[in-house]
Amino acid sequence: MNDTYKHSEVTESDTTLNAILDLIVEGTWDWNGETGHVTRSPGWYRMLGHEVGIFQENVFTWENIIHPDDYKRVMAHFEQYITGQSTQYLIEYRCKKSDGSYLWIIDRAKIQAYKADGTVARMIGAHHNIHNKKLAEDEVCKLNKLLQQDNMSLDNLIKINAKELENKNQELEEKIREVDLLSNIDLLTNIANRRSFEKELKKEVLRSRRYNHPLSLAIFDIDLFKNVNDTYGHKIGDDILQKLCKLVSANIRELDFFARWGGEEFVLIFPELTVKKALIATEKLRTLISQFEIEPGLYITCSFGVTECTDKDTIEALFQRIDKSLYQAKSNGRNRIESL
Structure with a gap:
């Protein structure tokens, strides 16, 4: 140098x-x-x-x-x-x-x-x-393919409306993005769904190992949610899920990932957080949830399981450990956090 x-x-x-x-x-x-x-x-x-x-x-x-x-x-x-x-x-x-x-x-x-x-x-x-260079290369490739297929004369190729092709490609990309968004979002709560979470977790595990960063995971569900549905009806039950997701989404970091695992069960990915810091973050959420008045006189609580990803963990091992943590939180009285 x-x-x-x-x-x-x-x-x-x-x-x-x-x-x-x-x-x-x-x-x-x-x-x-x-x-x-x-x-x-x-x-x-x-x-x-x-x-x-x-x-x-x-x-x-x-x-x-x-x-x-x-x-x-x-x-x-x-x-x-x-x-x-x-x-x-x-x-x-x-x-x-x-x-x-x-x-x-x-x-x-x-x-x-x-x-x-x-x-x-x-x-x-x-x-x-190098954007202009790449676009020029792509246009040359398209023209060469059309010439090789003998589908057009050279005169017709020259008359191709590049802007029209660009608009069509943009429309197609927008449709693809729209379909991809819908397939990754839980329609009731408007947060990420299970499919999206599984993809994100695999990516974050690889990223954690690539940069030697800590990575923690949390799972939680609403305590005795069946009783709430039975007492207040499924419409109120849906409202609870939606309001809970808005509350959690507003109180996590931008880089955290929040998803609905299924039913009344949810998962959180905490990039760059050790389990000690993840426990602080989940305790904040647990307290906020328990103090939040969903409807006049209606409160809920949640139980949490938390764990930290290690270098040797498989996705399966992570979930076995976090499921066990959540089970312990339930067994030990609910509205609490356990970690393994």
Whole structure:
């Protein structure tokens, strides 16, 4: 690496670096593997149409904007590089912009330091806008395919209305997103359903191991909910489920994942929380729920099971442990939290 600048004071070098980063059109990023903190340049935000500094400075921000069709490929490439299976990190993929569209970028990075255990301590990279180049390549491929199929003359190919094709593709993508949303949402409570939760949990377990972050899981259900339904009717029962979900959703972090497991049973994923911190979070929820007046004179309570994911845990092992925790909470009097 060439030493372009040689400053005598740290403040001088900081001033130069910040000025350069503010001028760079493309986006740079700096990941601290010790803390999980990610610093992104102003250009990174501008390239994607976002207000500078609007996102949390962690790896979740990056992973959450990767196009779903590119996600597995990008994560596989990233893991191969940080585990030493590959000597280079260089990959093209799509990132979500502020207007919901996707931008093709090329991502380059290099590890700068390692921890004592051999895992990454620091990694610096840059995102470069290659969207127009990719669109041009795609158009050439489409034209070549049509020519090879001999379905049109060259004159007709030239007259293709590119804007019309783009609109059709956009309509199709919107329909796909709509169908995907409906298949992942519980229609009664408007939170994630069991199918969506299972997908998210697998992703979070992999992410926890990739970045060496803690991960905790909670399951809870409404105590004696059958009695509530029998006494007040199923309409009130549905209202309780809806109001409970709104209450919980308003009192968890943005990066937490909340889903309906089935019936009156719900699950929570707590990324980057140890079991000790997850117990604090669930105790807050348990108290809020027990004090919340659903209808005049109507209160409910919930029992919780909490556990932390280990390096050796399978999804099945996690659920066996958390189910056992919930069973203990029920057996020990309900309206309480147990952890294994």
